[in-house]
Amino acid sequence: MAEHEVAVHAHHPPTGFIKKYIFSVDHKVIGIQYYFLAIFSVIIGLVMSVLMRLQLGWPGHQFGFLKSIFPIGAADGTISPELYLSLVTMHGTIMVFFVLTTAPQGGFGNYFLPIQIGAADMAFPVLNMLSFWTTFVALLVMIGAIFVESGVVGPIGGWTGYAPLSALGEASGQKGQTYGVVLWIISIAIFCIASLLGALNFITTMLNMRAKGMSLMRLPLSCWGWFTTAVLALLSFPVLLAGGVLLLLDHLAGTSFFIPANLFVNDKLITEHAGGSPIMWQHLFWFFGHPEVYIAILPGMGATSHILATFARKPIFGYRAMVYAIFAIGLLGFFVWGHHMFISGMDPRTGMMFSLVTLTIGVPSAIKTFNWLGTLWGARIRFTTAMLFSIGFVSLFVSGGVTGMFLGQTSLDLQLHDTYFVVGHFHMIMGVAAIFGMFAGTYYWFPKMFGRMMGEGIGKVHFWLTFIGVNAIFIPMHIMGIAGAPRRYAFHWNEVTGEGFEFLKGIVPVTKFVSYAAFFTAAVQILFFANLVWSMYKGKKASVNPWEATSLEWTVPSPPPHDNFGGHEPVVHHGPYEYSVPGAKTDFIMQTDPAIAETGG
Amino acid sequence: MEHQSKETKFFNMTLLLLAGGAVLVAAWDVAVSRFRGGTDDLFFVLVALLVALLFATPPILFGIRTGWFHEKFVIDDEPPATEAAAEAHAEAHGVEGESHGVSNRLFILVWIALLGLTGLEVLLGYVQLRNDLMLTILMGASIIKAALIMAYFMHLRFERMSLVLTVVPAIVVCLCLMLILFPDSFRLFHLR
Amino acid sequence: MVEVGAHATAEPLVGASDWDGGALPYRVGHKKLGMWLFIMSDSLTFGALLIAYSYARISSVAWPRPFPFFPSIVFSSVMTLCLLSSSLTMVMAVSAAKKRDKKRARKWIFATMFFGAAFVILHMIEWGHLIGDGLMAFELPEEWLKIWPGASPLFGATFFGITGLHMFHVFSGLCYLGIIALFIKRFDDEDVEISGLYWHFVDLVWMFVFPLIYLLSIKPS
Numbered sequence A: 001m002a003e004h005e006v007a008v009h010a011h012h013p014p015t016g017f018i019k020k021y022i023f024s025v026d027h028k029v030i031g032i033q034y035y036f037l038a039i040f041s042v043i044i045g046l047v048m049s050v051l052m053r054l055q056l057g058w059p060g061h062q063f064g065f066l067k068s069i070f071p072i073g074a075a076d077g078t079i080s081p082e083l084y085l086s087l088v089t090m091h092g093t094i095m096v097f098f099v100l101t102t103a104p105q106g107g108f109g110n111y112f113l114p115i116q117i118g119a120a121d122m123a124f125p126v127l128n129m130l131s132f133w134t135t136f137v138a139l140l141v142m143i144g145a146i147f148v149e150s151g152v153v154g155p156i157g158g159w160t161g162y163a164p165l166s167a168l169g170e171a172s173g174q175k176g177q178t179y180g181v182v183l184w185i186i187s188i189a190i191f192c193i194a195s196l197l198g199a200l201n202f203i204t205t206m207l208n209m210r211a212k213g214m215s216l217m218r219l220p221l222s223c224w225g226w227f228t229t230a231v232l233a234l235l236s237f238p239v240l241l242a243g244g245v246l247l248l249l250d251h252l253a254g255t256s257f258f259i260p261a262n263l264f265v266n267d268k269l270i271t272e273h274a275g276g277s278p279i280m281w282q283h284l285f286w287f288f289g290h291p292e293v294y295i296a297i298l299p300g301m302g303a304t305s306h307i308l309a310t311f312a313r314k315p316i317f318g319y320r321a322m323v324y325a326i327f328a329i330g331l332l333g334f335f336v337w338g339h340h341m342f343i344s345g346m347d348p349r350t351g352m353m354f355s356l357v358t359l360t361i362g363v364p365s366a367i368k369t370f371n372w373l374g375t376l377w378g379a380r381i382r383f384t385t386a387m388l389f390s391i392g393f394v395s396l397f398v399s400g401g402v403t404g405m406f407l408g409q410t411s412l413d414l415q416l417h418d419t420y421f422v423v424g425h426f427h428m429i430m431g432v433a434a435i436f437g438m439f440a441g442t443y444y445w446f447p448k449m450f451g452r453m454m455g456e457g458i459g460k461v462h463f464w465l466t467f468i469g470v471n472a473i474f475i476p477m478h479i480m481g482i483a484g485a486p487r488r489y490a491f492h493w494n495e496v497t498g499e500g501f502e503f504l505k506g507i508v509p510v511t512k513f514v515s516y517a518a519f520f521t522a523a524v525q526i527l528f529f530a531n532l533v534w535s536m537y538k539g540k541k542a543s544v545n546p547w548e549a550t551s552l553e554w555t556v557p558s559p560p561p562h563d564n565f566g567g568h569e570p571v572v573h574h575g576p577y578e579y580s581v582p583g584a585k586t587d588f589i590m591q592t593d594p595a596i597a598e599t600g601g
Numbered sequence B: 001m002e003h004q005s006k007e008t009k010f011f012n013m014t015l016l017l018l019a020g021g022a023v024l025v026a027a028w029d030v031a032v033s034r035f036r037g038g039t040d041d042l043f044f045v046l047v048a049l050l051v052a053l054l055f056a057t058p059p060i061l062f063g064i065r066t067g068w069f070h071e072k073f074v075i076d077d078e079p080p081a082t083e084a085a086a087e088a089h090a091e092a093h094g095v096e097g098e099s100h101g102v103s104n105r106l107f108i109l110v111w112i113a114l115l116g117l118t119g120l121e122v123l124l125g126y127v128q129l130r131n132d133l134m135l136t137i138l139m140g141a142s143i144i145k146a147a148l149i150m151a152y153f154m155h156l157r158f159e160r161m162s163l164v165l166t167v168v169p170a171i172v173v174c175l176c177l178m179l180i181l182f183p184d185s186f187r188l189f190h191l192r
Numbered sequence C: 001m002v003e004v005g006a007h008a009t010a011e012p013l014v015g016a017s018d019w020d021g022g023a024l025p026y027r028v029g030h031k032k033l034g035m036w037l038f039i040m041s042d043s044l045t046f047g048a049l050l051i052a053y054s055y056a057r058i059s060s061v062a063w064p065r066p067f068p069f070f071p072s073i074v075f076s077s078v079m080t081l082c083l084l085s086s087s088l089t090m091v092m093a094v095s096a097a098k099k100r101d102k103k104r105a106r107k108w109i110f111a112t113m114f115f116g117a118a119f120v121i122l123h124m125i126e127w128g129h130l131i132g133d134g135l136m137a138f139e140l141p142e143e144w145l146k147i148w149p150g151a152s153p154l155f156g157a158t159f160f161g162i163t164g165l166h167m168f169h170v171f172s173g174l175c176y177l178g179i180i181a182l183f184i185k186r187f188d189d190e191d192v193e194i195s196g197l198y199w200h201f202v203d204l205v206w207m208f209v210f211p212l213i214y215l216l217s218i219k220p221s
């Protein structure tokens, strides 16, 4: 068999502005591009959520400024139900796809995976650039969906795009469901392609391009997080792509994959469609959807493990167990999608199977949690901002995971499905735990990416205010859910007109409290953005290894040169978390340090 | 040492027998019920197959670890001297040799096998078997064809075992998972 | 546990296994591994579509079986023959490329493209016939409804959807092979082999589409 040689990339730094910053094939530039794409999207999503909370807290009240932003959707100064639903949809879609899927994986993963494994670039640099620009096109199309229809800011079917509403189009008689939803589907389909191209790039890079001595058990846990995420993305996005194609056909070609016969919608009997099944859409969507939630959080888990060990100045507790737990979560993540469909009308016996496997995921999740706690146990912790956010991540992961255990039981889910309890659950774990992972990553890796330190004092203020704020928002939501407040309703009890659910009158003060907390937390994020921009230009210059960490990215200058290691190939001698090793001169041993005997792995 | 390996062998054989038994049970259920019981039968068969998989895992892992599969199924990167000689001989006679130690004749044989299987499938269509039987046989034949294409045309047989173990199980697991949709469709049919 | 020998400077742990870094663990280059990963991913797209088709068919009260053995099935068998043969010629192209015989490789690729194009053209003709009969993505022809009362309109949807996506793959494969053949001087044998992987994969998918869509819908005589 012909020996294949490791492809040698001849790296010459590009010159022109466009080659260097826009259509760059350098993984570092692409990572930063992904990161800023996510920042841009998160701002849109945040504004939408503030508008939603305004409506939920004070339904029926008139706000003059809403009239000027949405002359049709909020003609009398209050947000109309359609507008509200479209806000929900776009908030969810943008946050899940363009923030939680891009920044942790496309952003930090792109930037640091090659450096941490000791490679000069990704395996397919041009493909990498194409994935980013495809994602960008998807974002443009999604933004197009905001503007194509008047009175709404996009489709109204939720981020899950449940059929038959999403498949019906004009016949549904709803705003946002004609061009809006078409653009929405197209955007998601483009995003699928971008993600799976990105994923195969990640997998190839991590398997094929590790430096000498970087054995699998010497990889930083962040790499394992990105790798497992890529595997999940590679195997789940194609299924959503297939579903999206079918949904688009339903919409444009008049087929009825997801539309049953005798549907009575909008005071009309739909006669053109027959024979389909909306449950099939749910299956196809959630086959992707559950792996997707892990796609959002696994990079955060990896980064958290990495940062906890760094600032606890201790080896991570149970490295192998951590790797196996990540794998177990990834694998089991494919088996549980049905827990989103317990009351959809699918076969109840499959529900039992899904319930069982869902509860099983608790085991590897608990392993990870206890190992994080074990790492912190008895450590001399350095409380940097990144560390605070990582500890916050663990805390939020626990509070979100425990409620997942409630929801995973069919009998309890009967009551809790589609209530604010679910909203509380997934915001705790995905909405903030994953975001905390990103914050931690930002504060930790910012010095390497931009060559300057981020403001620590302002960062700590940011952490505490955010941590208190998100708990104030999402813990009451669980209570509202148990009280029976359904999600995706424009209001529960309208004090002005006296409409709504009588039995939910009691939670009105809670709703208002949540809204205040949301405004507060959203406002606090200005600190972060300000800190980010200020530090980029005015921050303290960063040294090569400001955190005294061990992995390879801290052996290269900040920011790293074009080909990362300046042409020479690093050789790895140690595991990634050798802190406070007895007998060593410093309290950390760089992975590349040859002066001390081979260890670990 | 000797004693231990004997024990392992015995253990593995027992497990394989059990796995075979589970497969037989599944086959028996298919033969007897022909899915008249709807989802119940489907479940029964799925569970039996899962049990078989469970039983078969340790022997398979054992086989992989000890290189038994490699010996049996993978042609080594460097063919042994005699084979190389045979190949040189073949080349001298105008048959194209392959860098993997496989002649093009092998590919032609595979192609013929694929044609034969396709012919068989079409023939079955001509005879018009019962639908469930037809489906079983067709899918069986298709899986064999897919395996042939992957193994020979796509060279998977000549790659390292680790690549096979990376590619194939992931696809198989994901596709099998999607079979969980079928109880739903049967139910939908019964509701109609 | 971590041990530190204060005395020794050991050799790096290199070469213990191909998985320990600095080597290609599968002994397969980036591009080939990437193509395999793409194939894994794409096979799940087709898998999901075929499952959706089966789901629709199982849950329908009646499903049309419109393909008479002659000419439809014979016709589609010929299409299958074309694809299978194109796979064989592709194998030949790869083995010629392996021997650095780019001229022969190019000839075999052209043969592959010929068979592939034949497949697409035959398929188009077949589509034309069906559309002529009145089959649409969203409805069945009138006569079919007389033969199979209550038959699901999803027949057309699944048929055009799945075979359409497959045809799209064949078409992309033709373009891909065309580029490889035209600029064969710039590509090495691995590139040819990788394009072959893609082409065989398209063939493999048809091995499932053909029985599921055609052979299970043969018109009862």
Ligand code: HEM
Pocket: A160, A293, A294, A296, A297, A339, A340, A358, A359, A361, A362, A365, A400, A401, A402, A403, A404, A405, A406, A407, A408, A409, A413, A416, A417, A418, A422, A425, A426, A429, A430, A434
């Ligand atoms: C510890 C393991 C977990 C369990 C047992 C679990 C369980 C569940 C269950 C049963 C539901 C469905 C509730 C319903 O709709 O009635 C659900 C919803 C959800 N979960 Fe989890 N979950 C877990 C972890 C996670 C993680 C790690 C994430 C994300 C990072 C996540 C994100 C979500 C989201 C986004 C939804 C709502 C989707 C929607 O309907 O819009 N979950 N979870």
Ligand SMILES: [Cu+2]
Pocket: A289, A290, A293, A336, A337, A339, A340
């Ligand atoms: Cu889930």
